[in-house]
Amino acid sequence: MIVPSIDLQGGQAVQLIGGEKKAIDAGDPGPIMERFRLAGDVAVIDLDRALSTGDNDVVIERLIPMGRVRVGGGIRSLERALHWLNKGASQIILGTAARPDLLAQLPKDRLIAALDARHGEVVVEGWTVGTGATVLDRIGQLKQHVGGFLVTFVEREGRMQGTDLAFAKAIVDAAAPAKVTIAGGVTSLDELAELDRMSADAQVGMALYSGRMDLGDAIAAPLVSDRPDGLFPTVVADERGVALGLVYSSRESIRHAVAERRGIYWSRSRNSLWRKGEQSGHIQELLSVAPDCDRDALRFTVRQHGVGFCHLGCRTCFGEDGGLGALSRLLLDRREHAPEGSYTARLFADPDLLAAKLREECEELIEASDREHVVHEAADILYFTLARLAREGIGLDEVEAHLDRRHRRVTRRD
Secondary structure: OEEEEEEEEOOEEEEEEOOOEEEEEEEOHHHHHHHHHHHOOEEEEEHHHHOOOOOOHHHHHHHHHHOOEEEEOOOOOHHHHHHHHHHOOOEEEEOOOOOHHHHOOOOHHHEEEEEEEEOOEEEEOOOOEEEEEEHHHHHHHHOOOOOEEEEEEHHHOOOOOOOOHHHHHHHHHHHOOOEEEEEOOOOOHHHHHHHHHOOEEEEEOHHHHOOOOOHHHHHHOOOOOOOOOOOEEEEEEEOOOOEEEEEEEOHHHHHHHHHHOEOEEEEOOOOEEEEOOOOOOOOEEEEEEEEOOOOOOEEEEEEEOOOOOOOOOOOEEOEOOOHHHHHHHHHHHHHHHOOOOOHHHHHHHOHHHHHHHHHHHHHHHHHOOOHHHHHHHHHHHHHHHHHHHHHOOOOHHHHHHHHHHHHOOOOOOO
């Protein structure tokens, strides 16, 4: 799959040719992250820290909560590695610091060793100094310590002249079972598809920023269909992973969905694009697109607006859902439309009452002894907690995302 790259210099997203000449200044990386996160993991590389000319820590800390971020650039110590792992980076990328003694102190599955290669030789110090070691040699030395490798073909980086697929295959074979990401020169959808077939990801920057490659087309590149119509079954899920329904996508509909960041699919009955909610107003904000393991089906994660997904007026095509997600949405709606005089309206209008109920229910849960009583008091706490969130306009999915980032911490609280 594609791993879009955001290279940071002076707080801005940039693209360099050969790691030296600035070719593109793309500005604020925030909107870029909002678009790139649709593809899954995004590589965020701090060029200033890599070159010891400053850092972009504040910017990276702003980007991490927006999606799954691989952080790289100037991570040369255990302290810096732990800093980004504890901030919630999905993985960290280490270059010259990728030594067995340091790697052994960190979680293997969260580590990517970066190997910069010019014509197969590992180069360091801003790609200026050859080491005499080959990429395959270094992979053999490090693969037991890391979950993946990022191999950059320096002579091709930023030049959009294509990548070396034969060398990439040799790297994948040597690195197994560690995952490989190839960077440098990847410019075509065919290259993306071929790299995916050999179980490698492609880290892409210049081709996306320059418009040479469309992000939606890139996401769809590895897909295969066994259907006569060439369509891909698409499970539509909300931000909490609840399935809303099953639809179909085409390469064209995927391109439009990613470009507009909306739930856009392919209508088999009309044989045309179907923009969900265009008539009803029950539109979907597209959050991510993910292929399944066989690359013949998709999951669209969306934020559903309006009554729901189903044409029968239900939240899902399988009926109404329940649980904490449904309660959270109800309370968020009641924030603006609570019946006058209702208990919920009183809670929203009186922060002291809500605070008192939270304190009271916490005490009652602590004191609960039998199973039924514990369940009852826990339900009360969850209700008032969701009411507190709703009063601030915060959905349950935002809390769950925060917990996911917290789970990635390596340094635990005592």
